[in-house]
Amino acid sequence: MKGIFKFLATFAIAAVAIVTPVKADAIDDQANWLRNLVESNIARAKTDQANQEAKFAAQRQALANELAGYAKRAEIDYNNQLALEQRQQAAWANELDRLKKRVETDQKNYNTSFLNEIYKSSVENVRIKNQLLGSIQDLTKANPSFASGVDAAKDSLACAQNDSANAKAALDASK
Secondary structure: OHHHHHHHHHHHHHHHHHHHHHHHHHHHHHHHHHHHHHHHHHHHHHHHHHHHHHHHHHHHHHHHHHHHHHHHHHHHHHHHHHHHHHHHHHHHHHHHHHHHHHHHHHHHHHHHHHHHHHHHHHHHHHHHHHHHHHHHHHHHHHOHHHHHHHHHHHHHHHHHHHHHHHHHHHHHHHO
């Protein structure tokens, strides 16, 4: 029995010795397979990351180009609107200048016309005062009691002539 135990013990030791290297090789093979799998997954992840980064960079560039185009269109629209507003302001300024000149011309023409009517009236007033003086002088020849009115008529005529001269000066200055 001792021999059987020895044999079995020797067999068990030999089996363990033989099986252990086989298991170690299988573990090494599996470790190598797993290492290769991990490395291939890492390589694939790096490739995917590079592809994603390239895709995102392209998207960022497309978005930047789109935003730049939008900004350029907004700037062009702003400049066009500003130019339109400036043209409208210039047109209004020109229209206001034209209207102002027209009003000034109309006012000057009205003033001249009004002063012309005043001058005509003063000339008529001088004519009437002169006729009145002549009438008083004729009456004084027939009736000397009217002689006191001659001096008043002469003063009135001088005043009317002075008014006529002032009206003529104002009319001439308005032209």
